Amino acid sequence: MKNTIRLLFLASLCSFAFSSATQAQTQAQAQSAAHSWYFKADAGGVLTQDTDLKEFFGSVTAGSTVKFDPGIRLGVGAGYFFTDWFALEGEIAVMANNIKSITDAESVDAWYSQAPFLANVRLQCPYDWFVIPYIGGGGGGSVATLDANHIDLNGTHFDGWMSDVVFAYQAFGGLRFRINETMGLSVEYRYFVAEAPSFEADVTVNTDTQHARFGSTHSHVLSLMFDWRF
DSSP: OHHHHHHHHHHHHHHHHHHHHHHHHHHHHHHHHHSEEEEEEEEEEEEEOOEEEEEESSOOOTTOEEEEOOEEEEEEEEEEESSSSEEEEEEEEEEEEEEEEETTEEEEEEEEEEEEEEEEEEEESOTTSSEEEEEEEEEEEEEEEEEEEEEEETTEEEEEEEEEEEEEEEEEEEEEEESSSSEEEEEEEEEEEEOOOEEEOSOOSSOSOSEEEEOOEEEEEEEEEEEEEO
16 A cells, blocks of 8 residues: 555656646746747738829829829848837838829839838737737838839920838737747738929920929739748
């Protein structure tokens, strides 16, 4: 009887020790995951809403608009998780749309692009979940570029490119699907806003001004993103 009690006691002690070791290992892994750097890269599509045309090397018709075809986005970024639910990150990207039409333009063959550089805050559910919902937002700047083979509007012809740096901000959210302990794939939606750019041409001939001005742009982006923790 005494031997049986001793065996039961030893078995219980071993079970407790194993459980404690396993829990400690799990906590250590979670802590390691919580405090880690990560890299991300994404690719997706962009729908940019119509924007105002405020000036095109002179005055334009009131209410003139610029319309865009669906475009593309490519981006990369890196960040750091301070806890398992909170991270700070930075990202750069390129978003480009073909210009579909401009009010009163006789001919348009041009692209409009944004190259955002942003600092973001990211909030997410626990890292050890297989599917992790997350949200975030941030701000910074963007390089807005008008690249034209030709734009003919109100007797004015433009070809070449012009750019301006503007304030930009975004909000985003998505679902991350865990591949393994360090890698994941996400489906992400973002709402991106870039303030109104003012472009200046280096050389113009027979124009009232050297400037073209667009309104602010509002873009809806759906991306597939890969991330890697290290």
